[in-house]
Amino acid sequence: MxxxxxxxxxxxxxxxxxxxxxxREASQEVGDAVTTILEDVRRRGDEALITLTERFDRQSLTPTTLRFSADEIDAAHRDLRPEVREALETAHGRILSHHEKQKPQDHIYEDHLGVTLGTIWTAIEAVGLYVPGGTASYPSSVLMNAVPAKVAGVERLAMVVPTPDGIVNPVVLAAARIAGVDEIYRVGGAQAVAALAYGTETIQPVSKIVGPGNAYVAAAKRQVFGTVGIDMIAxxxxxxxxxxxxxxxxxxxxxxxxxxxxxxxxxxxxxxxxxxxxxxxxxxxxxxxxxxxxxxxxxxxxxxxxxxxxxxxxxxxxxxxxxxxxxxxxxxxxxxxxxxxxxxxxxxxxxxxxxxxxxxxxxxGSNHVLPTARSARFASGLGVLDFMKRTSVLGCDPGSLAELAGAAITLADTEGLAAHGRSVSIRLNR
Amino acid sequence: MxxxxxxxxxxxxxxxxxxxxxxREASQEVGDAVTTILEDVRRRGDEALITLTERFDRQSLTPTTLRFSADEIDAAHRDLRPEVREALETAHGRILSHHEKQKPQDHIYEDHLGVTLGTIWTAIEAVGLYVPGGTASYPSSVLMNAVPAKVAGVERLAMVVPTPDGIVNPVVLAAARIAGVDEIYRVGGAQAVAALAYGTETIQPVSKIVGPGNAYVAAAKRQVFGTVGIDMIAxxxxxxxxxxxxxxxxxxxxxxxxxxxxxxxxxxxxxxxxxxxxxxxxxxxxxxxxxxxxxxxxxxxxxxxxxxxxxxxxxxxxxxxxxxxxxxxxxxxxxxxxxxxxxxxxxxxxxxxxxxxxxxxxxxGSNHVLPTARSARFASGLGVLDFMKRTSVLGCDPGSLAELAGAAITLADTEGLAAHGRSVSIRLNR
The missing domain is CATH 3.40.50.1980 (Nitrogenase molybdenum iron protein domain)
Incomplete structure (x- = not known):
């Protein structure tokens, strides 16, 4: 009850x-094991990735078979039952249409002193998408993670999905194809996170890793945070x-x-x-x-x-x-x-x-990747903004620099940073 | 050279x-020491905070003196040299004015099927701001962290700043007052991060922690990530x-x-x-x-x-x-x-x-809290959005639900989640 x-x-x-x-979660202490795995893949690249995949997924891979071929992905898409393909396409179309409305606008303006101020949004160039294997391998999650990335303008979206004992959910591959995923690798666990974060001979590194996973994947994401960006720990x-x-x-x-x-x-x-x-x-x-x-x-x-x-x-x-x-x-x-x-x-x-x-x-059409465990107090569901970043813009001309110089130099002096103040004063014609 | x-x-x-x-950073292995500190503050609250502050900052505090009094903060502001006060106020006004332009708009609309879709932005209720002690105790950083939080609508902004040997930079206190910081505590290190994340008898917990710090502070932020949100590791x-x-x-x-x-x-x-x-x-x-x-x-x-x-x-x-x-x-x-x-x-x-x-x-006027160590590939400078979160909104009427039901049920079945499909089909009049 x-x-x-x-x-x-x-x-x-x-x-x-x-x-x-x-x-509501058994907390597994996997941090040290994950540290060892990350370090191994970082040092030995493909070789470590292949050894670890053999150990954990009982799969013999080579640098060539690490990646799903276009034929395998096309076949998975072709062999879908028609009503499943249609349902995936309906879902994809609606998610796409809603997320396109989330694209942010650049904003650059000049203030009353003539200072140019602004924010420019750009897409992250390369993103990794973790997809769990086994029973939690959900095609809908592939769409929910991949579509906002592609709408944001991510050029390279690399997916990893473990295939324990060679088993893969073909609907997941088909969903990835529909969503425009660029590369799919049959690896999982902390070793896949390491490959995405550090790169190997076969897998180029990405700048951000998203997607759910087990305790090892979560710990690995936490440890590579900083080297790459990550989404929330689900x-x-x-x-x-x-x-x-x-x-x-x-x-x-x-x-x-x-x-x-x-x-x-x-x-x-x-x-x-x-x-x-x-x-x-x-x-x-x-x-x-x-x-x-x-x-x-x-x-x-x-x-x-x-x-x-x-x-x-x-x-x-x-x-x-x-x-x-x-x-x-x-x-x-x-x-x-x-x-x-x-x-x-x-x-x-x-x-x-x-x-x-x-x-x-x-x-x-809205995203189903959402903050859990009370984190909605401070976190948001996945969206287009999570695959972009802001660059701020500042521009002065001689007049506006002169207007701002005094306060800047005073604050630099207060903080004991004389060279900061000097970089301002050297530009003033006095 | x-x-x-x-x-x-x-x-x-x-x-x-x-x-x-x-x-460019000596990586200090401080993770285990930080874990012990976090656990201590989590269990023993103020008592642990006071003991650790005595050990690390050579400061004897009580639950009453943990927090700076309004008088102390007012005095720091009153005793500022006039040109410093004016420079801080100039900076504050310009940062405020620029960040006010970053406030996002809610967006709710109805699509062609009559489905309501949208995004609502709300402020995080309580935020913690870490300010380093000693030579890296910068008043300008207090403004840069506090102003976007206040513009976002954060009701409770709690600042922590260590005062080793009782020494505090009064300009930091004054800047906090100008920026509208609500509470200031004289604690620092991993113990201060723990107090903000878990709460103690005196310090109510927050939902997000921002601000720079040493290796202990960075490790503590990484470890409490999930319980609370954090900004980038600077x-x-x-x-x-x-x-x-x-x-x-x-x-x-x-x-x-x-x-x-x-x-x-x-x-x-x-x-x-x-x-x-x-x-x-x-x-x-x-x-x-x-x-x-x-x-x-x-x-x-x-x-x-x-x-x-x-x-x-x-x-x-x-x-x-x-x-x-x-x-x-x-x-x-x-x-x-x-x-x-x-x-x-x-x-x-x-x-x-x-x-x-x-x-x-x-x-x-733009923010000086910016992504370092190549993280501008995936991360942004601090802004108003970092102190808000998005809630997505979805609404169907009987007609639009009927339009979407088939695809939803097919995908639920494909994923082996029959109760998901059932929660849709039970609403259809067939």
Whole structure:
């Protein structure tokens, strides 16, 4: 049974704090092992990558077979079932169209002193995309990571995907082809992150690495951060449904179960103003569980990490939501726009009764790579801006330099940096 | 003597690669010590913070004196020399005015199917600002970090600054007051980062930590990343001056020395199309060095890390600049706007002969917190966006949900996530 909390009951604050603080991931101490792997690939390049892939994925590769050939990728695309190809193309088109609206504008202007100021946006030249192997090898995630990179203008998008025992998900290759991924390598783990960060004879280094992975991949990304950029470290997925009396308990239950079926610590929370709805949703979850192929995973996740919280008002629901800072927040209420204005910490907001979170996972057009583990307090979902960078621009003419010189020289002197001041004063005609 | 390279000479590529790959920081292995400190503060809160501050800063504090009082801060501001106060206020006004132009707009729209899509920007609620003690305690850096946070709408900006042996730079306190910092604590090191990330009895936790620090601070930021957001790990400062025959060698030399006087691995590079200018700049550096109070630091930095590269054309200069990806790029050329269009990887660009980099450090209005160590390939200078986060918005009505349902269900099935598909199909009236 999931936790059931009542915000008006004594002891609620402590119980809510416990819920916020609970860890949903087994923390694996893999840092030292990863350091060794990174160093090995850094020093020995392809040779290390091939040895490690043999050890971890039981795959014998050569510098030539490290990379998927164009024929292999084309075949995966050609052999797709037509409805899957069409669904991928629909998803790709919608993600592309939405992300194109995120492209930022350069802004250069002259201020009242004649100083030129501005910001120029440019794309990162080369990006690496990590795609997990096995059951978490999701074609939709390939689209969600690759499309914003390509919209940003990344010229070289290099994907890595482990193929343990030679097994690869062909739909992942096809999705990469549709999204315009430029290179795909059959390597994974910390060794793949190292290859992307440092480069090998076969894999050119990139400047940023994105995409989810296991504890080794996460630790490797953390360690190469600085040498390259990285996206967030993804944790277990989570949904928070805020519902009032207008919500359909069967629909809410279906959404809570969709999240719970991810397993691995995925969390579903319902916050509702309606006690009867809370009861009805709990009953519906049990009823629907019986119909699910992944019933065992979803049921265990709901029992262990699920929570149902009853509150006195939607204002109170919003306050709790902002403290939870969930990856996904569904507003299953009569007036979702009004409630949206109160939600500050959320990866993504889903409006009203007809927007199940799963629509956003695939074809809504918005990105499904979103901040987890309360990081929506400070982080954003993936978007075009994550594949670009800003360069600031400053320009003075003799007149504006003269206007600013005094304050600059005073501050340089205050900081004990005389050569800074001198680089200004030497330009003044006095 | 700095390195002198000629791009037309044999062996240039190898020498240039060496220059790119050279480490300018002694890498200190402080990770384990930092882990212990973080854990101590996490468990014991104020008590650990006070004990560690006594050990590292030789300062006896109590939970009451951990925080600077309003009186202490007011006094620091009141006792400023008038020209310093005025210079700080000039800098603050210009930084504020420029950063206000960076505030992003929300964007919500409805697409042709009637799907609502959008992005909402909100400020991070609480941010921590690390300010180093001792000689690197720069009031200008307080302004550069605090102003964009306040422009973004951060409600609570908590600053930490170590006061070894009780010594604090009053100008730093005054700058914090001018910039609207809300709380200032006299702690530093990894223990201060821990207090900001985890909170103690006296210091409430924040959601993001920014600001430069020593190896312990950098390691602590890396370790708390995920629990909170962090900015880039700052490395030694650097400037790249691209100059043609129109440049004034004395001015270029002054700019190279301004960077070199930072010490600690700071790097100055000149790339020029003009051999005679290269010679003249080298001579000028030696001449001007003699006049500098920090001549020893600047001279050693120029000798050890400086480089002068002669190239055949400005196009070639831009290509090298993009590979160097310097924090600061000065375009000391006749037509800086034309050359700017070719620069892709740079933290900030300074246009023309009358824009010494030091103007940007203090009063230009743009931010001086910029990506170092080649990270301008993937990272940006600090700005308002770094103190905000995006929430994506998605909304379907029954009609648009029906349009998207088929593709969503197909992709969910392909990924083996039946409950995802079910959360969509349950909403269809069939």
């Amino acid at each position: 999931p936790q059931r909390l009542d915000s008006a009951a004594p002891g609620f604050d402590a119980a809510f704090e416990m819920l916020l603080g609970s860890k 944790g277990p997925s989570e949904v928070l449904v805020i519902a009032d009396g207008s919500a359909n308990p069967a629909w809410v239950a279906a959404d809570l179960l969709a999240q719970a079926e991810h397993g691995g610590g995925a969390q579903s929370i319902l916050v509702t103003t309606d006690d009867a709805l809370a009861d009805a949703v709990e009953a519906e979850v049990l009823r629907q569980l019986a119909m699910l192929p992944r019933a065992e995973i979803a049921g265990a996740g709901w029992d262990e990490y699920g929570a149902v919280i009853t509150v006195g008002s939607l204002e109170e629901a919003a306050r709790l939501a902002n403290r939870i800072a969930s990856e996904h927040v569904e507003l299953a209420v009569d007036d979702p726009r009004a409630l949206m204005a109160r939600i500050r910490n959320a990866g993504a907001i889903f409006l009203g009764h007809h927007t199940p979170e799963a629509i956003g996972d695939y074809v809504g | 700095p390195q002198r390279l000629d791009s037309a000479a044999p062996g240039f590529d190898a020498a240039f690669e060496m220059l790119l790959g050279s480490k 490395g030694p400062s650097e400037v790249l001056v691209i100059a043609d025959g129109s440049a004034n060698p004395a001015w270029v030399a002054a700019d190279l020395l301004a960077q070199a006087e930072h010490g600690g691995g700071a790097q100055s590079i000149l790339v020029t199309t003009d051999d005679a200018l290269a010679d003249a700049v080298e001579a000028e550096v030696l001449r001007q060095l003699a006049m500098l109070p920090r001549a020893e630091i600047a001279g050693a930095g120029w000798d050890e890390y400086g480089a002068v590269i002669t190239v055949g054309s400005l196009e070639e200069a831009a290509r090298l600049a993009n590979r160097i990806a310097s924090e600061h790029v000065e375009l000391a050329v006749d037509d800086p706007r034309a050359l700017m269009a070719r620069i892709r990887n740079a933290g900030a660009i300074f246009l023309g002969h009358h824009t010494p980099e030091a103007i940007g450090d203090y009063v230009g």
